Amino acid sequence: MTRFENAFAKGPALVTFITGGDGDTAANLDALVAGGADVIELGMPFTDPMADGDAIQQANIRALGKGTRTKDIFDLATGFRQRHPDVPLVLMGYANPMIARGADWFAAECAKAGVDGVICVDIPPEEDAELGPALRAAGISLIRLATPTTDASRLPAVLEGSSGFLYYVSVAGITGTQTAAQTSIEDAVGRLKAASDIPVAVGFGVRTPEQASAIAKVADGVVVGSAFVDLVKEHGDKAAGPLRELTSALAEAVHSAR
Amino acid sequence: MTDQTPVNRPASPLAADQVNSWRALPDASGHFGQFGGRYVAETLMPLILDLEKEYRKAQDDPAFWSEFDSLMKDFVGRPSPLYYAPRMTEHWREKAPAGKGPKIYFKREELNHTGAHKINNCIGQILLAMRMGKTKIIAETGAGQHGVATATVAARFGLPCTIFMGATDVERQKPNVFRMKLLGAEVVPVTSGAMTLKDAMNDALRHWVANVHDTFYIIGTAAGPHPYPELVRDFQSIIGKETREQMLEKEGRLPDRLVAAVGGGSNAIGLFHPFLDDPDVQMTGIEAGGHGVGTDKHAASLTGGKPGILHGNKTYLLQDEDGQITEAHSISAGLDYPGLGPEHSWLHESGRVDYVPITDGEALEAFQLCCALEGIIPALESAHALAALPQLTAEMDEDQLLVVNVSGRGDKDIFTVAEALDVEL
Numbered sequence: 001m002t003r004f005e006n007a008f009a010k011g012p013a014l015v016t017f018i019t020g021g022d023g024d025t026a027a028n029l030d031a032l033v034a035g036g037a038d039v040i041e042l043g044m045p046f047t048d049p050m051a052d053g054d055a056i057q058q059a060n061i062r063a064l065g066k067g068t069r070t071k072d073i074f075d076l077a078t079g080f081r082q083r084h085p086d087v088p089l090v091l092m093g094y095a096n097p098m099i100a101r102g103a104d105w106f107a108a109e110c111a112k113a114g115v116d117g118v119i120c121v122d123i124p125p126e127e128d129a130e131l132g133p134a135l136r137a138a139g140i141s142l143i144r145l146a147t148p149t150t151d152a153s154r155l156p157a158v159l160e161g162s163s164g165f166l167y168y169v170s171v172a173g174i175t176g177t178q179t180a181a182q183t184s185i186e187d188a189v190g191r192l193k194a195a196s197d198i199p200v201a202v203g204f205g206v207r208t209p210e211q212a213s214a215i216a217k218v219a220d221g222v223v224v225g226s227a228f229v230d231l232v233k234e235h236g237d238k239a240a241g242p243l244r245e246l247t248s249a250l251a252e253a254v255h256s257a258r
Numbered sequence: 259m260t261d262q263t264p265v266n267r268p269a270s271p272l273a274a275d276q277v278n279s280w281r282a283l284p285d286a287s288g289h290f291g292q293f294g295g296r297y298v299a300e301t302l303m304p305l306i307l308d309l310e311k312e313y314r315k316a317q318d319d320p321a322f323w324s325e326f327d328s329l330m331k332d333f334v335g336r337p338s339p340l341y342y343a344p345r346m347t348e349h350w351r352e353k354a355p356a357g358k359g360p361k362i363y364f365k366r367e368e369l370n371h372t373g374a375h376k377i378n379n380c381i382g383q384i385l386l387a388m389r390m391g392k393t394k395i396i397a398e399t400g401a402g403q404h405g406v407a408t409a410t411v412a413a414r415f416g417l418p419c420t421i422f423m424g425a426t427d428v429e430r431q432k433p434n435v436f437r438m439k440l441l442g443a444e445v446v447p448v449t450s451g452a453m454t455l456k457d458a459m460n461d462a463l464r465h466w467v468a469n470v471h472d473t474f475y476i477i478g479t480a481a482g483p484h485p486y487p488e489l490v491r492d493f494q495s496i497i498g499k500e501t502r503e504q505m506l507e508k509e510g511r512l513p514d515r516l517v518a519a520v521g522g523g524s525n526a527i528g529l530f531h532p533f534l535d536d537p538d539v540q541m542t543g544i545e546a547g548g549h550g551v552g553t554d555k556h557a558a559s560l561t562g563g564k565p566g567i568l569h570g571n572k573t574y575l576l577q578d579e580d581g582q583i584t585e586a587h588s589i590s591a592g593l594d595y596p597g598l599g600p601e602h603s604w605l606h607e608s609g610r611v612d613y614v615p616i617t618d619g620e621a622l623e624a625f626q627l628c629c630a631l632e633g634i635i636p637a638l639e640s641a642h643a644l645a646a647l648p649q650l651t652a653e654m655d656e657d658q659l660l661v662v663n664v665s666g667r668g669d670k671d672i673f674t675v676a677e678a679l680d681v682e683l
Contacts, residue, residue: 069580126296130295
């Protein structure tokens with residue numbers, strides 16, 4: 001079994017996101033694992049995070065402002081893999097930093113660092129050739145996004161060549177802002193699960209254990225990002241404690257939802 | 259000019275063998291060679307595909323183009339004149355070696371309603387928006403010219419309009435901000451990043467993602483995800499089509515060289531595209547060289563950048579080795595962008611069009627010369643194209659014909675120019 005399969009085999013999974021290079025990232029990643037996160041998404045900072053709301057935009061600016069480079073992200077991933085051999089690690093970000101030295105270079109670095117999957121916000125299935133083949137050849141899962149605007153005719157294209165899990169973006173919008181209605185999430189997850197064998201994780205706008213629990217009743221995973229990033233902003237280099245606390249509350253809610 | 263690219267460089271023979279027509283792209287997937295494409299978040303993909311479908315229908319609909327033409331004529335004031343610039347011609351002929359110094363013509367896009375070529379594209383896109391049943395308009399703007407043009411067509415058709423503008427630009431372009439407000443638009447100051455055009459585009463995209471059901475994004479240049487580069491080019495191609503007819507009428511033949519400034523590149527592609535398959539017509543695109551392409555303060559993405567992905571398309575971008583986008587600089591706010599339209603990247607790599615940088619200082623000189631010699635205050639963007647004249651006129655023969663696209667008028671730039679010349683107003 002892959003790390004993803006393991007993580008989703010135990011029931012609904014908590015997927016957590018923080019931005020690489022923002023705060024004490026290595027300690028923060030450890031805190032997420034200690035709090036009970038099942039899958040870790042590590043954000044690759046980018047100067048122009050077009051799909052992100054204010055919280056993650058600011059985290060990108062803080063990370064880049066501290067001089068965070070692509071090499072630092074892979075160092076964080078390598079260290080994480082050594083400390084946590086079984087927890088799936090996903091790099092999430094935008095196309096340009098991923099292809100800047102060539103997709104093959106990026107995929108090879110991911111494999112070397114022990115990264116399990118990649119989410120690229122601005123490479124839709126239509127442009128898969130840019131990154132998908134390189135990742136698949138290196139054994140890295142390409143995790144695609146489905147959204148409320150992804151209709152039945154597009155869904156097969158989204159699923160084709162994606163693996164690990166499917167990330168359902170529950171609102172048409174940017175990260176950290178609105179929350180979707182529970183009924184619309186239930187409908188969408190039902191539709192996606194009928195079309196695919198891979199787990200479906202739901203994110204965007206999820207902040208509280210109550211929301212997470214409700215989503216975990218219907219989905220295979222719940223993604224929380226901006227709420228963690230806000231804590232890093234608030235506590236700076238001493239965010240590990242608060243991160244662990246929030247993770248525990250969310251993990252408890254997600255794992256006991258069914 | 260800071261670059262010594264030979265003016266009469268022939269198109270690369272390799273590229274010429276590979277393409278039957280220079281005007282056949284983008285391909286079905288929206289690419290110009292390796293450039294272009296649709297690099298957007300999944301939320302936007304269905305809308306982008308819808309837009310393409312609707313544009314294909316409009317392309318074949320005579321009623322669409324007849325409404326476009328009618329608005330071009332009576333609302334925009336087209337055709338814009340192709341004007342022989344006698345004193346400019348004489349000035350450079352005197353400085354050129356014997357037998358050199360071509361006849362200089364200006365394509366006078368600055369005489370359009372709202373003072374620039376931007377309106378051509380806005381008319382086309384708002385007609386598409388209405389065909390698609392969209393009820394709200396958004397746009398990004400740098401200096402405010404595209405914002406004013408968008409607010410203008412939104413007012414003309416009675417659609418609510420929101421303009422995203424970097425907070426820095428809101429501060430330094432107050433007259434245009436007020437114009438937009440007079441035209442009924444809401445101007446949203448963008449405070450992310452360096453608070454300029456690139457950030458305004460990011461925030462317009464963010465807003466669009468959250469409002470795709472009822473909102474149409476009028477992108478201001480021939481860039482962004484497919485089909486924007488194609489449709490903006492098609493709407494702006496009226497510039498080149500008119501130039502072609504007007505030159506045939508005046509001189510009985512085609513021009514020998516076309517020159518236009520390239521920020522995103524919509525005025526340049528509009529002038530160039532109808533001539534791309536005429537092998538004897540040479541073309542020069544002018545990039546903003548800022549303080550010089552050897553410094554870190556310029557906006558010459560072809561000269562100083564490399565291919566990458568931003569704002570929905572693959573194109574040349576100013577970036578560091580990690581793929582982080584670097585800030586552009588130009589005295590001209592309309593050229594102050596770290597990328598350019600994907601078709602220009604392709605025309606550059608294939609060798610069909612020459613691209614050269616012009617510095618802030620060279621543009622300022624050309625700006626003043628044009629005022630003094632021709633009684634025309636050009637936009638600082640257009641002044642970059644005019645600044646290519648010293649080199650081009652020295653290399654072109656006396657009996658040759660040169661067309662400069664005067665893409666906009668310079669009233670908006672007088673404060674910037676005064677400051678650069680240390681003049682207190």
